[in-house]
Amino acid sequence: MARQPQYSVIPDSAVDRLVSEVKGEVFLPDDPGYEAELDGFNRIGRHRPAIVVGAVAAEDVVAAVRIATELGLPVGVQATGHGIAAPADDALLVTTHRMNAVAVDPIARIARVEAGAQWHQVIATAAYHGLAPLNGSSHLVGVVGYTLGGGLGPLGRLYGYAADHVTRVHLVTADGRHRTVTPESDGDLFWALRGGKGNFGIVTALEFRLVPVARLYGGGLYFSGAQAAAVLDAWRTWTRTVPETLTSSVALLRLPGLHQVPGHPAGELAVHIRIAFTGTQEDGEELLRPLREAGTLLADTVAEMPYRDVAEIHQDPTEPLPYHERNIVLRDLDEDALDALLAAAGPDSGCTDPMVELRHLGGALSRPPAVANAVGRDGSYTLSTLSLPGSPDVVLRPLSGWSTGRRYLNFLAGADTSGSAPECFDRATFARLLQVKKHYDPHNTFRLGHALLPDGAA
Known part of the structure; x- marks a missing residue:
């Protein structure tokens, strides 16, 4: 039997204050619209907050945080719900999807986006001016959560992480202050x-x-999956030689359907190499020759494309579904590591994970940005998995011997990853993060999601 959540009783006076101060909507568990407001992309978990504030402006967030602090409630936030970890149970949840304005200054090459904006909005607006953001593989992911977690995308090896390019953050802290945060x-x-x-x-x-x-x-x-060993080895060798203008990944896919591969049997293993090259088509064709010769191609969609079509590279799912997302960062990918990966996730492994992906790091992803941040820079590849609900980790553990000991924060989803945030940072970085946390959030109000401190810590 499903657990019945035990909600805090919100005093009528506090509810009345929220309703009067918030321009958006306020939902209690028995209200019409409460369930729909909680819907997120990843259905592996579901928030069960005591009260929800559907914010439409920064002032709504200020009011929500101030009242939650007075009531002693933890505060969570959801834009698109791609990276759900610890559910916001018995909390105040702020939903930001109504706050989705995007503006681009083409002269300064600066974008300003509200809390609920998605990448497809920024991509389209910037493309009109011949510009691009440091978006991720999915155009439906929320800009803010992705960027705060680092932001590893198709232009990463040339330009670094999305977090490296942030110039200003508008933030409501636990004391209810709306701050404009800059390096200065x-x-x-x-x-x-x-x-x-x-x-x-x-x-x-x-x-x-x-x-x-x-x-x-x-x-x-x-x-085809039968060619996985040859193709992965070719890609592994090739990544050691490519320029920073080329960012790539390779995925072992067991998806219900691959629309780019007509007639591919549903759920049968396929190998998908993803390519994003900012150089010329002529140079790109020469660079990709070793990969195209690595096996018999089922499909080849690599071609000139406008940046606004960048989501076509990875072909990430566009409909909500439940999945665990887990990962480790690899210091290297040698022959033994590749053999271990094939044993765990290759054609004869029995693996059922819909996706196992290696992303090539290096280049600007390994260099410190102009203004330092907390994003980790070690490792040569990320190895991540999307697994079915209830599925154990059968891929990452066998590769732990090649791990740096770190994880990448944005590739963690599901309740079993909610305590993994400390594993995403080296000791010195984590210690500094805790110092900042204790200064700006001394009572651990923001302890949901990928929390630095566990519930009850302060």
């Missing part, structure tokens, strides 16, 4: 926010630099 105004907090995710407050808007990219030579190379 709050240096430690600005450092911590870019990599420390939602542990320090609720972001109402972000400002970040755009890059002058209008097109790519990009897309996917698809091979």
Whole structure:
């Protein structure tokens, strides 16, 4: 039998204050619309808050945080719900999807986005001016959560993490103050926010630099699962030679259907190499020759594309579904590591994970940014998995011998990852994050999601 949540009783006076002070909507568990307001993309978990504030403006967030603090309630936030970890049970949850304005200054090459904006909005607006953001593989992911967690995307090896390009953060902290955070105004907090995710407050808007990219030579190379060993070895060797203008990943896919591969049997293993190259088509074709010759192609979609079509490279799911997301960072990928990966997730492994992906790091992803932040820089690859509900980790553990000991914060979803945030940072970085946390959130109000401190800690 499903657990019945035990909700805190919110005093009528507090509810009345929220209703009068908030321009958006306020939902209690028995209200019509409460369940729909909680819907998120990843259905592996579901929030059961005592009260929900559907914010439409920064002032709504301020009111919600102030009243939650008075009541002693933890505060959570949800935009799209891709990275759900610890559910916001018996808490005050702020939903930000109504706050989704996007503005681009093409002269300064700066975007300003509200808390609930999704990447497809920024991509389209920036593309009109021949610019691009440091978005992720999915155009449906929320900009703020992705960026605060680091932001590893198709332009990463050339331009670094999305967090590296943030110039200003508009933030409501636990004391109910709406702050404009810059390197000059709050240096430690600005450092911590870019990599420390939602542990320090609720972001109402972000400002970040755009890059002058209008097109790519990009897309996917698809091979049958039977060729996994040869293709993965070719990609592994090839990544040691490619320029920083080329960012790539390779995925072992067991998906219900691959629309780019007509006739591919549902759920049967396929190998998908994802390519994003900012150089010319001619140079791209020469660079990709070793991969195209690694096996018999089922499909080849790599071609000239406008940057606004960047989501076509990874072909991430667009409909809500439940999944665990787990990962480790690899210091290297040698032959023994590849053999271990094939044994765990290859064609004869019995693995049922819909996706096992290696992303190539290095380049700007390994260098410190102009303004330091909390994003980890060690490792040569990330190894991540999307698993079915209830599925144990059968892929990452066998590769632990090649791990740096770190995880990547944005590739963690599901309740079993809610305590993993400390594993995403080295000891010195984590200690500094805790100092900033205790200064700006001494009572651990923002302790949901990928929390630095557990519930009850202060």
